[in-house]
Amino acid sequence: MRLLTARLLDSREILPGQWLMRWEAPWLASTALPGQFVHVRMPEWAGMLLRRPYRLNTFDRIAGELTLHVRVAGRGSAWLTQLRPGESVEMLGPLGRGFEVDPRSRHLLLIAGGAGISGVRALADTAVAEGRQVTILFGAARASEVYPASLLPDEVEYLVATQDGSLGHHGDVTELVGTYEAWADQAFAAGPPGLLAALARIAAGRDARLGVARLGRKRGANPDPLGSPGARRKSWLQVALQQTMGCAVGACLGCVVTGVQGPQRVCREGPVFAAAEIDWEAAG
Numbered sequence: 001m002r003l004l005t006a007r008l009l010d011s012r013e014i015l016p017g018q019w020l021m022r023w024e025a026p027w028l029a030s031t032a033l034p035g036q037f038v039h040v041r042m043p044e045w046a047g048m049l050l051r052r053p054y055r056l057n058t059f060d061r062i063a064g065e066l067t068l069h070v071r072v073a074g075r076g077s078a079w080l081t082q083l084r085p086g087e088s089v090e091m092l093g094p095l096g097r098g099f100e101v102d103p104r105s106r107h108l109l110l111i112a113g114g115a116g117i118s119g120v121r122a123l124a125d126t127a128v129a130e131g132r133q134v135t136i137l138f139g140a141a142r143a144s145e146v147y148p149a150s151l152l153p154d155e156v157e158y159l160v161a162t163q164d165g166s167l168g169h170h171g172d173v174t175e176l177v178g179t180y181e182a183w184a185d186q187a188f189a190a191g192p193p194g195l196l197a198a199l200a201r202i203a204a205g206r207d208a209r210l211g212v213a214r215l216g217r218k219r220g221a222n223p224d225p226l227g228s229p230g231a232r233r234k235s236w237l238q239v240a241l242q243q244t245m246g247c248a249v250g251a252c253l254g255c256v257v258t259g260v261q262g263p264q265r266v267c268r269e270g271p272v273f274a275a276a277e278i279d280w281e282a283a284g
């Protein structure tokens with residue numbers, strides 16, 4: 001983690017109120033992992049004292065560039081998206097723990113709702129580069145809010161669900177998951193809390209639906225403790241949470257969510273968690 005200056009290379013509105021901003025930030029781009037985020041300094045002269053967290057949407061280690069997918073949702077994001085190429089901001093990062101992909105996983109299912117796609121977008125790039133097969137299920141309210149397929153790697157299979165049926169499947173994106181739950185070795189999700197809670201319920205019943213046998217532990221083998229990288233890798237579903245943050249480095253407890261083993265700081269223990277680590281009833 002370092003505090004660095006990033007220079008804006010270009011910025012464009014890819015969906016109403018949603019901007020794709022490309023930054024020159026060589027060190028951040030070379031050390032980032034899918035699922036991590038940066039904390040961006042806001043202009044103090046405008047009275048915005050708190051930094052804002054943004055997920056690392058994509059990063060290009062060779063070019064030394066990264067992108068942020070910014071949805072305008074308040075003064076901070078409105079200020080950021082009005083910057084012009086050549087202007088700079090201070091970024092702290094990369095922060096948090098990213099996704100844990102099992103080296104044996106060949107088929108990855110990525111599930112996203114709305115601008116939450118920025119939480120799993122970088123994973124699509126790294127997974128494709130590693131030769132894995134990737135399917136993205138994307139949910140939105142209507143066609144005009146659907147993430148453009150042209151911004152995804154060609155190798156990715158992309159399926160869309162819209163609430164009003166104006167594009168793709170008519171209904172919830174969760175209704176598409178059943179077709180892929182046997183195919184996918186692992187699933188990774190980002191989006192609104194209601195979507196993640198629904199996916200956690202689906203994941204909890206998956207073993208029983210697929211008839212996956214629960215074999216006894218190998219003698220002498222210690223199970224990976226909940227929250228460890230090993231346990232997350234073995235979890236079928238990992239979720240990238242998004243939370244309002246203060247410090248983003250684990251000190252203020254401003255980002256805590258309820259986990260099954262007690263409070264979890266989204267900025268330190270997360271933002272990626274195994275679905276079974278979160279107490280979804282308390283979180284909802």
Ligand code: FES
Nearest residue numbers: 246248252253267
């Ligand atoms: S934002 Fe301060 S502990 Fe997470």
